[in-house]
Amino acid sequence: MAKEPVRVLVTGAAGQIGYALVPMIARGVMLGADQPVILHMLDIPPAAEALNGVKMELVDAAFPLLKGVVATTDVVEACTGVNIAVMVGGFPRKEGMERKDVMSKNVSIYKSQASALEKHAAANCKVLVVANPANTNALILKEFAPSIPEKNITCLTRLDHNRALGQISERLNVQVSDVKNVIIWGNHSSTQYPDVNHASVKTPAGEKPVRELVADDEWLNGEFITTVQQRGAAIIKARKFSSALSAASSACDHIRDWVLGTPEGTWVSMGVYSDGSYNVPTGLIYSFPVTCKNGEWSIVQGLSIDELSRKKLDLTAQELSEEKALAYSCLS
């Protein structure tokens, strides 16, 4: 019997990431090749015409899994009945804008959209925040949508996770699919900590630790980390726009693994509400290693944290605490 369609909201759908993401969802990349979807696309009135153009293209592409498209600038219509919400809408930083100006614009968007989701989304809606500052926007959304379970509100650090896999695969000249269990700790910002201490590579002789195969701690503790931390800025420098296809693809990876589960023995990185694991303060949305089963994520427990890692975990937590304080000062 054919499955019931799942309603997926994409905010900021007329933007760059939206344009890359909606065809992936309509093709089954996010929820599987047998899962029909109805796309809800939200943008703001100045982008209404462009949004309608995206809707026309979705119709023209004749995706067999796509059972309907709602394209709207009305947040209530956009949020009504959605099972999954991918929050991409927001303002990127422009020349001359201070960090606080961007924070102020975006957190107030996330405060108001929190209420719309809380009132109108389907029960148990899963939320992924992509728009920057992703962790803090997700935290604001959580705090202003108290009836949405905190486990249902997450932010995207899977792009950073995938970037780390990509760097290791290039360095070792191995398939990226043979590298696993890197970790992104903390903020989706340049203080994030890409950690390979528990990562491994599938080889003909079995699984080997990344540290053993790379055999260059100076690179792993230096250039590897800064390359992953600065990759977003490097893409902006090269393309003059921020990452879009990789962000869209990683958003699909995030939701797919959350809904359908992570493979046995493999974890991924997700920004989730801290429960104090690894002595990360509660009250922050922080990226942890997680496994997913039956539609629920769990933080991987019991990993050893060395002294260098401890400092890096604390540094990125500190930045998130400061962002949280700044966000609240913008809302007051």
Ligand code: NAD
């Ligand atoms: P973009 O400017 O191309 O698109 C953003 C869209 O959001 C625009 O169409 C805009 O009209 C819309 N928008 C603005 N306010 C809105 C609102 N209140 N409701 C609905 N839509 C609204 O930007 P983009 O390149 O698509 O990036 C989107 C966001 O994702 C940015 O904040 C960017 O920094 C962030 N990003 C995050 C990651 C990550 O890994 N977490 C990666 C790349 C980009």
Ligand code: LMR
């Ligand atoms: C990315 O990681 O590519 C983006 O978050 C970069 C940015 O600063 O918008």
